Amino acid sequence: MTKEMFTGAEIFLKSLEAQGVDEIFGYPGGVILNIYEALYNQDKIKHYLVRHEQAAIHAAEGYARVSGRPGVALVTSGPGATNTITGIANAYYDGYPLVVFTGQVSTDQIGNDAFQEADIVGITRSCCKHNYLVKDVKDLARVIKEAFYIATTGKPGPVVIDMPKDILTAKTTFDYPKEVKLVGYNPTYKGHPLQISKALKLLREAQRPVIISGGGVLQAGAHHELTKLAQLLEMPVAHTLMGKGTYPESSGQSLGMLGMHGNYWANFAVVHADVIFAVGTRFNDRITGCLKRFARDSQVIHVDIDPCSISKNVKVDIPIVGDAKNVLSAMIEELTSKPFTIDHVAKEKWLKQIDEWKQKRAIPECHSNKLSAVKVIETIYEYTKNFRPIVCTEVGQHQMWCAQMFKFDEPRRFITSGGLGTMGFGFPAAVGAAVADKNALVINIAGDGSIQMNIQELATCMDYGLKVINCVINNGYLGMVRQWQEKLFNKHYSQTKISAPDFVKLAEAYGAKGIRVEREEDIIPALKEAMESGCSVFIDFVVENFEMVYPWVLAGQPLNKVLLSNDQKVC
């Protein structure tokens, strides 16, 4: 009996189905019309039409971050494909699994400067985990299988599949491979037992240990293991921006975020620690400050699934390559297999010392009678925390205030662009989050600059009845850059004063709800109204222009040079 033949477009959909994908984000165009035709004739895969290809990728990433499953996006060739670059680079940097399908001109036209042709495999080479140009329809199913495998294993990341038009119309049989064979790709999951023993010995003997918990803990789903080990060994835990929610922030042992805008005490604990136990972090310059001064007097244990991260920035004494969940479980198992002792007196002294540092807090300063951004964000947190919100942010001052003020006891609830620092990420990511968890309260906290980068996604929200509450912290400036200009460039506010449309009217023009808040007593009623609204909302919080984010460790300074207020001089 001859097997049934399918077109490449049909194989694309059948492969997604076999992969368990039921929701994708995309934007149609000339060379991928065959896929859109195939989509039209089925009801298993739901396609969300965005308003810009960049937003499709961010939405897919938001989806991946909340659901833990890979996000999928589909765009056309040429500009459709090049518009995805920022989104792909963002997911690559923060390590979230995406499979991005781009259309391509027919194989016989590739390289001939055809209409809407772009060498997307060449362009994305340095910003994705892997990419493919499919040159034979017989390879398509295998390539898709491999792409999902690569995207979701090891350190997750985006994989791009470029599909020429003639591949989508060519026919072949469909067999979705059961296994993936990639000789050159074998991520290490299990930590080396000897290294684990060495690390445990060091941690048991440590007098002033501190854990730095990063996004890798979240990715591996290792937050329970991390919490348990921290409790067993009585270690305080600082987290990176990406590691938010990997350790319950309501716990007394949590130091909150460290780094440039991290807590004073978290930075001091890291500076004075004798052992730093870093799990799933790349030691980005935003958390180490001056590299030469980082961990000068401490031993460093570093667990990471990506060997490239180890000893890249910070020289590591005990490296452990492996998956955080695997390694931490192995550590707990070895530790609890026999009775062990730790120096409670030393640990108590250490925690007491940290408690003393905890008295040093940034003092919010708002010099006018306008609303304080800090107050707004604090109130949003206090009012919404019992609803278990998913909080997305854009990039800038509001992002750091959110990271400081919002406290999470579980992962996958705080969605923010860390490594790449992409303005315009938050809103489309919130769209993806709302798709991934349809019952969740999804809030995007944005600046008046960032929100204007992907504001068009309000139309997507309205189309699909997705509800995102956009809280625009509107200070009339690109606040974070302005903050640097104030402190480091003699208040020369070069090109940072930025105008914005009337967000209330704009929301209404899209058919959404718009609310303006200018007084403190209106914050909660506005939030209440927004939560009761049946559609997406813009709340325009008109705040003080010149508020600053503190604590602040200036770029290149060591972590203990923490500025807590505007009065402190730069030294």
Add this chain to the structure above:
Amino acid sequence: MSTLHTLSILVTNESGVLSRVVDLFSGRGYNIESLTVAPTIDRNYSKITITTIATNEAVEQICKQLHRVIPVLKVSDLSVNDAIEREIVMVKIQVKDEDADKILRIAEVTGAKVIDITDKNYTLQIIADEKQIQALIELIKPYGYKDFVRSGKVAMSRS
């Protein structure tokens, strides 16, 4: 301190792999001194040999990054091992009659071969390591040369 490193990289033989490997160098601002690539006996794989001048730390990082590239199977930094290295050099010299004997003698002592002779030019070929190649270059310099090409190094470990 920056030194010369020879990296031997086993990859799957498919389009785009060389770009992926080379991008890692250019993306980090390292210059490639020489580069060779050819299929292995099993034509599904290719061997890339790259020489570069960099610090040990930088090379260690490059090697880790290379391992990250999916079609890369194996990376060896041959500079830390005992390695056997060879390179082909061809040099075309315009020979005056009175110099002919001297050129032939240089070829003889350096182990080079005369592979082509026209009425004006001698072309020498040498298959050798860096030291011998440098010796040949020094010896022929006084006679001037019309063309000079080297293949880039191939290398393998002795063990």
